[in-house]
Amino acid sequence: MAKALVIAFSSSDAEGAAAFGQALGAPFDILHFGDAPTDLGAGKMISASGDVPADALADGLKAVASGYSHIAAVSSMHSKDVMARLAGLLDAAMVTDVIAIASPTVFKRPIYAGSIIATIEVLAEPVVITFRPAGFAKPTRGGASTTETASLAGSGSTKRVSVSARASGRPDLTQAKFVVSGGRPLRDAQTFEQVIGGLADKLGAAVGATRAAVDSGIAPNECQVGQTGKIVAPDLYIAAGISGSTQHMAGIKDSKVIVAINKDPDAPIFEVADLGLVADLFDAVPEMTQKL
Amino acid sequence: MKILVPIKRVVDPYAKVRPLADGSGIDLTGQNFAINPFDEIAVEEAARIKERDPSTQVTAISIGGPEVEDQLRKALAMGADESILVESTAEWDSPSVADELAAYLKDNPTDVVIMGKQATDDDNNQVGQMLAAKLGWPQATFASKIELKPGEAVVTRETDTGEETLSLPLPAVITVDLRLNEPRYIALPGIIKARSKPLNKVAPKTSPRLRTCMTGVESPPSRQAGKRVGSVDELLAELKGRGVLNG
Ligand SMILES: Cc1cc2nc3c(=O)[nH]c(=O)nc-3n(C[C@H](O)[C@H](O)[C@H](O)COP(=O)(O)OP(=O)(O)OC[C@H]3O[C@@H](n4cnc5c(N)ncnc54)[C@H](O)[C@@H]3O)c2cc1C
Numbered sequence: 123m124a125k126a127l128v129i130a131f132s133s134s135d136a137e138g139a140a141a142f143g144q145a146l147g148a149p150f151d152i153l154h155f156g157d158a159p160t161d162l163g164a165g166k167m168i169s170a171s172g173d174v175p176a177d178a179l180a181d182g183l184k185a186v187a188s189g190y191s192h193i194a195a196v197s198s199m200h201s202k203d204v205m206a207r208l209a210g211l212l213d214a215a216m217v218t219d220v221i222a223i224a225s226p227t228v229f230k231r232p233i234y235a236g237s238i239i240a241t242i243e244v245l246a247e248p249v250v251i252t253f254r255p256a257g258f259a260k261p262t263r264g265g266a267s268t269t270e271t272a273s274l275a276g277s278g279s280t281k282r283v284s285v286s287a288r289a290s291g292r293p294d295l296t297q298a299k300f301v302v303s304g305g306r307p308l309r310d311a312q313t314f315e316q317v318i319g320g321l322a323d324k325l326g327a328a329v330g331a332t333r334a335a336v337d338s339g340i341a342p343n344e345c346q347v348g349q350t351g352k353i354v355a356p357d358l359y360i361a362a363g364i365s366g367s368t369q370h371m372a373g374i375k376d377s378k379v380i381v382a383i384n385k386d387p388d389a390p391i392f393e394v395a396d397l398g399l400v401a402d403l404f405d406a407v408p409e410m411t412q413k414l
Numbered sequence: 415m416k417i418l419v420p421i422k423r424v425v426d427p428y429a430k431v432r433p434l435a436d437g438s439g440i441d442l443t444g445q446n447f448a449i450n451p452f453d454e455i456a457v458e459e460a461a462r463i464k465e466r467d468p469s470t471q472v473t474a475i476s477i478g479g480p481e482v483e484d485q486l487r488k489a490l491a492m493g494a495d496e497s498i499l500v501e502s503t504a505e506w507d508s509p510s511v512a513d514e515l516a517a518y519l520k521d522n523p524t525d526v527v528i529m530g531k532q533a534t535d536d537d538n539n540q541v542g543q544m545l546a547a548k549l550g551w552p553q554a555t556f557a558s559k560i561e562l563k564p565g566e567a568v569v570t571r572e573t574d575t576g577e578e579t580l581s582l583p584l585p586a587v588i589t590v591d592l593r594l595n596e597p598r599y600i601a602l603p604g605i606i607k608a609r610s611k612p613l614n615k616v617a618p619k620t621s622p623r624l625r626t627c628m629t630g631v632e633s634p635p636s637r638q639a640g641k642r643v644g645s646v647d648e649l650l651a652e653l654k655g656r657g658v659l660n661g
């Protein structure tokens with residue numbers, strides 16, 4: 123019988139964890155780092171803590187994961203780091219970035235930067251999964267789960283020397299309702315912050331960027347959206363000075379409304395944008411900021 | 415210092431790919447192939463480490479059919495000392511690739527494995543972490559800076575919120591991100607010179623034990639081009655009209 127352990131590595135993942143558990147249609151427990159509600163339909167809410175490198179964390183999770191057929195977590199750089207190592211420790215199969223569940227052993231996921239949706243059949247359990255919550259219906263709330271605390275006692279030889287987390291004060295990109303993104307033409311970090319950041323703050327939006335913008339130091343790396351960056355699913359995605367490469371599109375396809383501002387009327391981004399404005403972003407974006 | 419760089423041959427990352435009409439797989443007709451861009455960054459990094467310390471030995475390895483020779487030769491041209499083709503036309507999923515690489519590493523002592531964080535065809539982002547786990551080695555994924563010292567790797571890695579720096583005792587597995595370096599351009603003489611470097615073909619030490627398989631593919635629902643607006647005012651009116659913005 124299938125039984126899932128769904129992991130929420132941060133409190134903002136708890137709802138997504140329940141959405142996946144409910145969509146799987148099998149009993150599930152939620153292991154959560156940080157706070158989580160207790161009415162998410164889980165059998166047990168298991169609270170855990172520990173901010174340690176992947177080797178120790180995966181080792182600790184291995185003990186908790188025993189007895190489950192599915193061990194899943196919301197996709198993030200952190201979960202990919204840890205969950206793939208956990209799969210290795212369990213000698214298990216892994217399916218990354220699941221967007222739909224056909225049955226407890228058949229999943230859909232994007233490949234080739236989202237140009238193709240593949241159906242993956244799991245041939246052996248347990249299976250380790252990361253999933254994108256945007257693909258799943260909001261979980262039904264109700265009932266109270268039992269709660270317990272797990273102490274993760276894993277060991278590892280990696281030491282953390284330093285952390286430089288940039289607190290932007292803006293919403294989390296992967297959960298934001300609005301995202302304003304900029305590309306290569308933004309020139310430098312100051313211009314990017316002023317033009318893209320200015321509109322974002324007016325909207326209460328998160329800030330995103332293309333790889334080209336990040337690589338040239340215009341935007342911080344954690345803002346990269348796309349195949350190899352973050353996947354966003356906001357109500358509104360504003361792309362300013364972004365050409366619309368396959369790799370960038372891979373990260374924004376789940377947005378409800380995409381607005382493109384680009385001075386080239388033939389830019390590929392217009393082929394997917396719901397609303398397109400052919401204009402110089404240095405005129406249009408400040409004008410938007412001012413008129414909002 | 416011995417460095418192993420596993421590489422995968424993938425469809426040109428800038429090409430358009432489509433499903434076969436019957437949905438049984440990817441239409442590969444007419445496609446060009448390349449080293450997975452992340453693996454190219456890994457080869458480049460190993461080549462730079464060797465340039466700084468010529469006693470470094472760099473081996474590129476790939477599991478695949480005879481066609482992967484092209485990519486392994488390119489790795490030699492970029493600076494690897496030898497390439498190994500683990501020749502197999504079978505299907506290998508991530509745990510099987512990790513098992514085979516682990517078997518190679520058990521027989522061939524190596525200080526550090528440097529490899530791509532993900533292959534741009536399957537977008538799995540799995541093999542490096544699985545390999546590290548199977549060997550019981552520490553790992554640093556998504557590296558944007560690597561410093562190797564005797565017995566230690568100091569790696570700066572990209573995280574969801576910024577960066578962090580880890581210290582790992584060697585041996586270790588490091589997977590690389592886009593901003594680690596920019597791979598060199600290889601001119602023709604380099605590729606010709608690489609012909610004198612060894613490219614060894616070996617049989618796999620393990621047989622793939624598939625834990626997942628792809629049973630079909632389809633195109634994603636396509637987004638339609640929407641409406642062109644002529645001004646910022648019109649844009650804001652549309653957004654308000656659609657209920658995306660208040661007002
Ligand atoms: C392995 C791999 C992984 C990748 N992963 C990602 C990823 O995760 N995310 C990502 O974004 N990319 C990724 N890329 C890169 C991707 O292929 C593109 O190179 C990148 O997205 C282009 O960024 P851009 O749109 O900012 O720049 P460009 O392609 O240079 O486009 C700039 C656009 O701005 C327009 N423009 C210029 N000036 C103005 C102005 N004043 N006003 C308005 N418009 C203007 C131009 O018309 C143009 O369309 C990846 C590539 C590879 C090979």
Ligand SMILES: Nc1ncnc2c1ncn2[C@@H]1O[C@H](COP(=O)(O)O)[C@@H](O)[C@H]1O
Pocket residue numbers: 419420421422450452453475476477478506508511529530531532533534536537538539540541542
């Ligand atoms: N067939 C293979 N042979 C050698 N290395 C591979 C192979 N497949 C994947 N890899 C390595 O594993 C990395 C991650 O791939 P993946 O987990 O499939 O996204 C790649 O960047 C390669 O370094």
